[in-house]
Amino acid sequence: MARLRRPSTKYSLGGLLSVGILLGVLFWGGFNTVLEATNTETFCISCHEMEVNVYKEYKETIHYNNRTGVRATCPDCHVPKDWTHKMIRKVQASREVWGKLTGSIDTPEKFEAKRLTLARSEWARMKAADSRECRNCHSFESMKPEMQKQRARKQHEMAIEDKMTCIDCHKGIAHHKPQGMTEEDEM
Amino acid sequence: MKKTMIAGAVGTVLAFAAGSALAAAPADWSKVAAKDITLFYPGVSPLEWIQKGTEHGGARALKKGETCADCHHEEAADMGKKMASGQKIEPSPIAGKAAFIPVKVQAAHDGANLYLRFSWKQPAASGAAKMDDKNPVKIAFMLESGGKVELADQAGCWATCHQDSRTMPGAAETKTKYVKGASLAEGKFYDLYQWRSGENKGFDGHVADTRVMEGGTALVSAEGKQDGDNWTVVFTRKLAGGQGDVALEAGKTYNFGFAIHDDSAAGRFHHVSLGYKLGIDAQADITAAKQ
Numbered sequence: 172m173a174r175l176r177r178p179s180t181k182y183s184l185g186g187l188l189s190v191g192i193l194l195g196v197l198f199w200g201g202f203n204t205v206l207e208a209t210n211t212e213t214f215c216i217s218c219h220e221m222e223v224n225v226y227k228e229y230k231e232t233i234h235y236n237n238r239t240g241v242r243a244t245c246p247d248c249h250v251p252k253d254w255t256h257k258m259i260r261k262v263q264a265s266r267e268v269w270g271k272l273t274g275s276i277d278t279p280e281k282f283e284a285k286r287l288t289l290a291r292s293e294w295a296r297m298k299a300a301d302s303r304e305c306r307n308c309h310s311f312e313s314m315k316p317e318m319q320k321q322r323a324r325k326q327h328e329m330a331i332e333d334k335m336t337c338i339d340c341h342k343g344i345a346h347h348k349p350q351g352m353t354e355e356d357e358m
Numbered sequence: 359m360k361k362t363m364i365a366g367a368v369g370t371v372l373a374f375a376a377g378s379a380l381a382a383a384p385a386d387w388s389k390v391a392a393k394d395i396t397l398f399y400p401g402v403s404p405l406e407w408i409q410k411g412t413e414h415g416g417a418r419a420l421k422k423g424e425t426c427a428d429c430h431h432e433e434a435a436d437m438g439k440k441m442a443s444g445q446k447i448e449p450s451p452i453a454g455k456a457a458f459i460p461v462k463v464q465a466a467h468d469g470a471n472l473y474l475r476f477s478w479k480q481p482a483a484s485g486a487a488k489m490d491d492k493n494p495v496k497i498a499f500m501l502e503s504g505g506k507v508e509l510a511d512q513a514g515c516w517a518t519c520h521q522d523s524r525t526m527p528g529a530a531e532t533k534t535k536y537v538k539g540a541s542l543a544e545g546k547f548y549d550l551y552q553w554r555s556g557e558n559k560g561f562d563g564h565v566a567d568t569r570v571m572e573g574g575t576a577l578v579s580a581e582g583k584q585d586g587d588n589w590t591v592v593f594t595r596k597l598a599g600g601q602g603d604v605a606l607e608a609g610k611t612y613n614f615g616f617a618i619h620d621d622s623a624a625g626r627f628h629h630v631s632l633g634y635k636l637g638i639d640a641q642a643d644i645t646a647a648k649q
Contacts, residue, residue, distance in 0.1 A: 322416070322429040329419060340415060348412075357411035357418070 206261065212244040218271060221245070224282045228346045235345075241308075248304045248345065249293070256300070287349035291356065294338055302337035309337065383473045383592060384466045384649050390475070392462040393644045397618055397629035398438030399457055401448035404521040408513065413447075425512045427632040427643075434458060434632065449527055452627070456481030459618055459629045465646035467638060471578060472597055472606055472646055474499065477590045481620060488622035490556075497582070497591050498552035499616035500565065501604040501636065506546045507537045514615035514633020518548050518565045525625025540566035542601055549604040553580035553591050560593065564602035575600035597638070611637040614644065 179187060208214060216222040226245070229235055234243040251257045276282040276289075297304065311331050316324040326340065342348060342356070384390050403414075408426070411417040416429055430437060438458035444451030464475040476497055490496070500518070505511035507518075518535040520526070540546050547566040551574075553559070560580025563571040576599035582591035597606040604612060614636035619628045635642035 321432040325419065325424065325429045326415070329422065329424075340418075352412045354411050 206257075209261070210246045210250050210257075212246070215245040220271070220276050220282060224276075224279065225346045232345045243308065243345075247307070251300070251303060252307060256303070260296075283350070286347075287351050290342070290346075290349045294342060294356070297338040298336060305337040305341070382468065383471075383475075383594060387464055387475055390464045390466050390647075391645070392464045393634075395461050395463055395616075395631050395634065396434035396438075397459045397461055397616075397631050398434040399442040399448075399455060400438075400626070400628075400630050401441030401446065402521075402527060402626070403441070403447055403516075404519045404523070404526060405509065405513065405516050406521045407447070408516055420509075420512060423512065425633060426514065426516065427634060430632055435460075438629070452484050452486045454482070454484035454486065455627075456484070456620060456629070459620060461616075461618070461631075463616070463644050465636060465644050466649050467597060467606075467608075467646045468649050469608075470597065471594050472638070474593045474595075474646075475590065476592075476616065477588065478618070480584070480587045480589055483621050486621070489624035489627060490619065490622050493554040493556035493619070494622050495555040495582075495584075495589060496552055496619040497589075497616065498550060498619075499593070499614065500548040500550050501606075502548050502613035503545055503604045503610075505613065506544065507548065508539065510548075510613045510633075512633065514613060515548070515617065515630060516633070518569070519626075523626070525627065534569035535565045536567050536569065537565055542566055545604075547602065549574065549576070549599070549602065551577055551580065551593055551595065553582050553593065555582055555584070558582070562595070562603070566602075570602070573601075574603045576603040606638050608639040608648070611635045611640050611642045 216226045229245075234248075236242075251260055270276065274281075276285050311327070314327060316327050319327065329335075330340065342352075408414050409417050409420060414420075416424070416426075419429060420426075435458040438456075440446040441448045442451065442455045442457040459478050459481055461476055461478040464477075466473045476499075480495070500515050502510040502517070510517045518537050520536065522529045522533055523535050524531050524533050537547060542564070547564050550561075550563045550565055550569065550571070552561040552563070552571065554561070560577050561571045562574030562577035563569065564574060576595040578594040578596060580591065580593045582589065595603075599605050606612065612635065614634050615631050617628045617630040634644060637643075637645045639646070639648055
């Protein structure tokens with residue numbers, strides 16, 4: 172321990188700083204690379220829990236295939252883009268690693284049994300963030316209700332009036348809705 | 359005295375004669391404005407379903423006071439496709455069942471009677487077993503006055519359609535349409551008219567705590583005819599009416615909805631309209647102007 176505190180007599184300050192900066196860059200770069208690698212759809216569906224359940228469902232929806240050829244992948248909706256919120260979410264995601272290790276949703280039956288709990292937790296996160304991830308692409312400001320169909324127009328006009336957020340209505344837009352939802356889930 | 363009585367009697371006879379001479383359906387319906395309304399196959403979407411937020415995204419809008427037509431008028435045909443095909447809320451889809459029927463609705467009155475004319479093209483038959491073998495086609499309309507029945511102002515006929523009414527999944531065969539808190543005396547009911555093609559007969563009933571097909575005194579006639587694939591049915595009813603009839607007054611609007619039992623259908627297997635307003639000399643979705 173004492174050696175760590177003692178000033179170096181062998182290496183120059185410049186050499187030490189250079190090595191320190193290099194190591195720092197390598198560490199930071201490595202950390203970020205790994206972090207970003209976990210922010211890809213390939214990583215998400217490398218777990219069969221995601222691949223056979225929610226990913227399959229999402230492939231049937233408009234966020235996967237649509238007229239304009241824009242695709243929103245798993246992290247676009249489920250991981251915040253800005254660094255602070257992303258890090259908070261990543262720390263929370265460590266629980267999901269534990270779930271993976273213990274096999275809490277490793278069969279379709281187990282997944283269905285937990286779907287409502289999992290969905291409610293994600294809905295709560297989205298609502299607390301005012302549907303921030305939806306709003307990376309969508310906004311009321313850029314929306315022209317008059318170009319929408321009657322029902323969508325009416326619903327969006329009411330949503331603006333009542334200061335609602337996307338996820339208030341758009342639950343189940345990319346995955347199957349869970350069984351057992353209550354009126355509170357919808358309001 | 360005697361002269362006065364005779365004069366009175368003559369006057370009464372003349373008044374009746376004049377009245378009946380005036381009371382006539384429009385001679386030329388092509389001059390009466392027509393409203394296009396698309397009837398759609400409703401699957402299993404009773405009053406309870408439309409108010410359930412977990413099933414119906416519009417439940418919130420309904421709570422806010424929006425009408426069904428505010429959101430769905432333009433997409434009735436698309437909704438019908440989803441339900442007739444079994445993609446949504448239809449546990450027992452009928453192969454080949456028409457998804458929707460576009461209907462022209464015309465209305466007029468002459469101070470004594472209301473004339474309602476419905477015309478539509480008969481969709482292709484499904485070939486499925488006949489539910490009502492006496493009547494290939496039936497058409498009915500309902501009226502409600504003043505929104506006294508809960509949700510009548512917003513949901514049209516849905517206020518009479520419940521999950522425990524006959525032909526709904528698991529419902530008793532004996533339970534008909536009904537309205538909540540029904541009271542003929544307080545005006546909490548729907549006035550109901552129907553014409554049946556096979557029996558070639560009009561019915562004047564109502565929906566209160568149960569549905570009755572007869573007992574009304576407003577219906578004068580109901581006449582239908584088929585010209586090729588085209589159906590035309592004209593109902594004539596007195597503006598006035600007895601118990602179980604909605605009395606109609608100039609300047610007022612009424613809740614209005616109608617349905618066709620096509621392809622020998624019965625019960626819920628009909629095509630329905632959303633709730634609209636019928637005005638007597640009053641601006642509404644369908645206006646019956648004085649001829």
